Amino acid sequence: MKGTRNKSKEPDQKKIAALVRNLLVELGEDPSRDGLLKTPDRVAKSLVFLTRGYRQNLKAVVNGAYFASGTNHMVILKDIELYSLCEHHMLPFYGKCSVGYISQGKVLGVSKIARIVDMFARRLQIQERLTEEIANAVMDESGAEGVGVVITARHLCMMMRGVEKQNSAMTTSAVLGSFRTDEKVRQEFLSLVK
Ligand code: ZN
DSSP states (O other), X not given: OTTOOOTTSOOOHXXXXXHHHHHHHHTTOOTTSGGGTXXXXXXXXXXXXXXXXXXXXXXXXHTTOEEEXXXXXXXXXXXXXXXXXXXXXXXEEXXXXXXXXXXXXXXXXXXXXXXXXXXXXXXXXXXXXXXXXXXXXXXXXXXXXXXXXXXXXXXXXXXTSTTOOTTOOEEEEEEEEHHHHOHHHHHHHHHHHO
16 A cells, blocks of 8 residues: 555554653653653554554454355354554544345355454554455455445544534445346345345
8 A cells, every 4th residue: 555654564653752741741741750651652552453453464363264164145143342542643433333245155154244354444544444454354355245344433533623523423334246237235234234
């Protein structure tokens, strides 16, 4: 992706902590007071964790966890908890993600779908792209005939600042394959994840 750093390299937590210390000073804080002494290290550690999706790849996350399946019914994993950071403010957005697909002979392990969601959520994101990336990854990895993903999330950047809309949630969806081309399939999916 354009403009991203070497993704496989672990970030330097000491460097991040030093930047956070500077940030605290600039915000008018005193990083040497008791309560803040360990804050730069904690923030660095937490940011590295919250962005660890950059250092993961799909093949390793899925790790060949497929099961043969004779049927081609719709499989749905509903209400997967989702936590991400918006790329505009680096503030959290959080909510639920539902993933459905119709397999063509192989199904993905249930925990693998949750891991795919985490892999893309633990990056700086916008909700629309996150939704599409999850759909594309499930499609690629499962070889499904169709995939649908719906995310409903609340964005702290909207709730805490700016417009301060406390109760608005945003819903995004991405449909691929038969979920896009077959109206009945799409309707079945959308009614099941409601
Ligand atoms: Zn934002």
